[in-house]
Amino acid sequence: MPRRTLSELYVALIKRSFGTRFALSRLTRVPLLKRAIGKAFFDGDDMMILPRDNAARVIELGIEVDPGKDVVIPSDVLREMILAHDGATLMRRCICRESNGCEDHPRDLGCVFLGPGAERIPEALGRRASSAEALEHVQRCQDAGLVHLIGRNKLDSIWLNTGPKEELLTICNCCPCCCLWKMIPYLDDELGRSIRPMPGVSVEVGEGCVGCGSCAEGSCFVDAISLRDGRAVIDGSMCRACGRCAEACPHGAIALRFEGDPTGEALKRLEPLMSTGGQ
Numbered sequence: 001m002p003r004r005t006l007s008e009l010y011v012a013l014i015k016r017s018f019g020t021r022f023a024l025s026r027l028t029r030v031p032l033l034k035r036a037i038g039k040a041f042f043d044g045d046d047m048m049i050l051p052r053d054n055a056a057r058v059i060e061l062g063i064e065v066d067p068g069k070d071v072v073i074p075s076d077v078l079r080e081m082i083l084a085h086d087g088a089t090l091m092r093r094c095i096c097r098e099s100n101g102c103e104d105h106p107r108d109l110g111c112v113f114l115g116p117g118a119e120r121i122p123e124a125l126g127r128r129a130s131s132a133e134a135l136e137h138v139q140r141c142q143d144a145g146l147v148h149l150i151g152r153n154k155l156d157s158i159w160l161n162t163g164p165k166e167e168l169l170t171i172c173n174c175c176p177c178c179c180l181w182k183m184i185p186y187l188d189d190e191l192g193r194s195i196r197p198m199p200g201v202s203v204e205v206g207e208g209c210v211g212c213g214s215c216a217e218g219s220c221f222v223d224a225i226s227l228r229d230g231r232a233v234i235d236g237s238m239c240r241a242c243g244r245c246a247e248a249c250p251h252g253a254i255a256l257r258f259e260g261d262p263t264g265e266a267l268k269r270l271e272p273l274m275s276t277g278g279q
């Protein structure tokens with residue numbers, strides 16, 4: 001079947017079955033199914049969530065830091081990743097927001113794909129762009145409050161029908177309401193762990209928390225933050241350190257902590273993916 005027809009069929013299938021994604025994710029908790037589903041859709045996956053740049057600027061609890069000084073800028077990782085490739089493919093639509101009828105985030109800011117596989121994405125779904133255009137696209141995504149999820153994800157090479165998974169790198173620009181990866185809490189834990197925080201980044205709630213609950217109202221895509229005994233509590237085993245709750249807190253009571261060299265470590269982790277998928 002022609003490449004375009006097959007991927008368009010997959011897109012139609014995703015849209016039609018999007019509402020069942022949580023129920024389907026739960027199937028991975030059945031041991032035999034976990035093995036089969038893991039092999040078919042998650043084999044070799046390694047995805048990392050970059051904290052929002054704005055959240056990263058609040059390092060000490062409640063203290064705004066001068067962005068120019070010793071601050072980790074998570075999107076620098078993205079910049080390096082994009083510049084290591086000769087152009088990118090920008091998806092014309094975000095299939096998750098489109099499928100879920102998103103009203104809060106732009107549906108025309110979709111994923112970005114890199115590597116030889118990205119060149120095989122049918123024109124109808126994505127357009128080839130220069131690295132400069134790709135950088136502009138991800139900046140628009142940051143400005144729209146989206147979170148970047150980057151790395152290798154076999155599922156993308158399947159639904160886009162781009163050939164070997166090693167030849168495609170993904171940059172998702174995700175909202176907390178409609179993103180496919182909201183299924184993480186429903187997945188078998190080991191499969192869910194293929195989507196990790198940026199190395200060396202953690203999130204904590206400080207003494208300034210007054211229990212207003214703003215952070216727990218729709219900021220977290222993995223349901224890791226809740227109110228308990230009048231203050232916010234983060235489930236460290238679920239949290240992927242996206243920093244969205246820190247941005248949402250009107251009291252500056254949630255902070256990101258950086259240990260070591262997160263940018264360097266993140267690039268080190270991406271390097272083997274880029275050397276096989278890069279050009």
Ligand code: SF4
Binds near residue numbers: 094111174
């Ligand atoms: S993974 Fe993120 S950017 Fe990609 S289609 Fe889903 S919400 Fe949109």
Ligand code: SF4
Binds near residue numbers: 208213231254
């Ligand atoms: S938004 Fe801030 S102050 Fe309000 S509950 Fe969350 S952490 Fe506490």
Ligand code: SF4
Binds near residue numbers: 224243246
């Ligand atoms: S608790 Fe949720 S919103 Fe906050 S940093 Fe962790 S994953 Fe992101």
